[in-house]
């Protein structure tokens with residue numbers, strides 16, 4: 001039997017240490033830093049793997065802070081891939097994981113032989129954050145929920161949300177203008193914070209539709225709940241601690257109870273609505289679809305698992321979690337790379353002005369014509385995929401690419417490493433070059449499965465259409481109204497805290513295009 005490729009690599013102990021204690025704990029990172037700092041001196045080489053642009057832009061070097069050390073931990077697989085080839089064993093705490101970065105094998109795992117592999121069950125702390133919805137469900141219940149919820153994300157449905165999302169972006173842009181310094185006409189904005197307003201609004205409309213205001217109140221409570229959960233996630237993990245009646249735990253339980261109470265009231269109100277009201281030309285929202293599915297459950301010949309109030313609560317958590325931060329990270333990285341590459345910024349702006357004009361909120365048909373912007377978004381998703389990896393578990397003993405994989409083996413698909421593999425993307429794999437997507441996604445790399453920011457197969461991201469539409473709309477509106485560049489305060493430090501985000505935020509300097517028409521403006 002071929003043995004797994006065991007890699008004696010300096011990175012293993014770090015991964016091992018950090019993952020033992022919940023992945024991001026400060027204590028673990030301190031241990032990590034003590035062991036690894038003398039060996040690494042500086043983390044810059046790893047960042048260079050992430051983006052060659054850093055060197056070009058002479059961005060400030062930084063000290064090796066604990067969180068920055070996490071970057072190295074998170075990109076261990078990237079380095080292992082480059083050192084060893086595309087299939088290797090890596091330790092995640094006491095558990096071995098087979099990292100698979102070969103696109104043919106990834107295709108087998110996620111698509112052609114997906115029945116042999118299940119989604120990996122997240123840690124309870126993570127599940128608390130992501131909810132027990134679509135992301136973590138499996139088997140028949142997952143299939144039922146996916147079928148029920150899919151219509152929300154059909155393009156015909158989503159395009160009805162565009163004017164609302166567009167209005168939120170325009171309001172945000174107008175606020176930036178009022179914040180500008182009257183002398184210079186410029187304003188510095190940390191886009192990583194502001195974009196969350198846009199994505200929260202979009203997900204609230206998608207989930208609650210015409211009950212938007214009630215939905216906002218629910219998601220506000222959920223934000224507080226998630227703040228508690230993510231704080232706990234960053235601390236040392238003590239099994240069972242989350243069940244103790246500490247001050248924070250009791251506050252979390254109270255919030256959870258309140259969310260359920262609000263949703264039950266909302267569901268009751270929606271159920272009382274007449275059919276006429278339900279069909280008032282509103283977009284199909286997640287809440288409405290789930291309520292219908294719970295009441296239609298009895299009409300199905302073989303009801304799988306009727307959707308309960310608890311299911312609705314958990315799906316709301318899941319969609320809020322899966323839909324908000326991912327898309328705001330994409331928006332943040334897109335703005336950062338456009339600020340780094342003024343020539344692409346200008347090309348994208350000219351296209352937007354030609355297709356959509358200088359002021360109007362772009363409609364679905366216009367967005368579809370923004371080819372350059374589409375290429376830029378793809379290239380951003382390639383270099384900075386918000387979800388850096390995904391994990392599967394073998395359901396039985398299987399042979400994959402000549403390896404005998406025992407049942408229950410975890411398989412890590414390092415999306416970010418695949419996206420940076422020079423064997424697939426060519427020698428400029430670490431460079432920002434949207435032109436590689438000019439002939440479509442399938443032809444951008446040497447393998448059609450080399451680009452998987454939204455996963456692949458049956459469990460591919462259900463929110464992909466919404467994310468891309470929202471991102472295109474938001475960036476188009478910003479390009480119509482502003483020219484922008486990186487703030488000198490910006491530090492290029494992509495780091496992973498569940499998702500890939502800029503460790504020190506993303507301060508960008510915006511200048512309104514109406515004020516920058518003066519002859520002496522410099523960008």
Ligand code: HEM
Pocket residue numbers: 119134135136146203206318319322323324326327330385386387390391452453454455456458459460461462463464466467
């Ligand atoms: C740029 C934005 C986004 C990225 C990069 C992204 C990425 C992903 C990836 C990689 C997966 C597959 C995970 C796996 O195979 O294990 C996934 C699944 C999922 N995503 Fe997204 N996502 C994004 C936006 C959204 C949005 C806006 C929503 C909801 C409104 C959403 C909801 C979900 C859900 C519910 C799943 C689980 C699907 C299932 O298992 O059936 N995502 N996403």
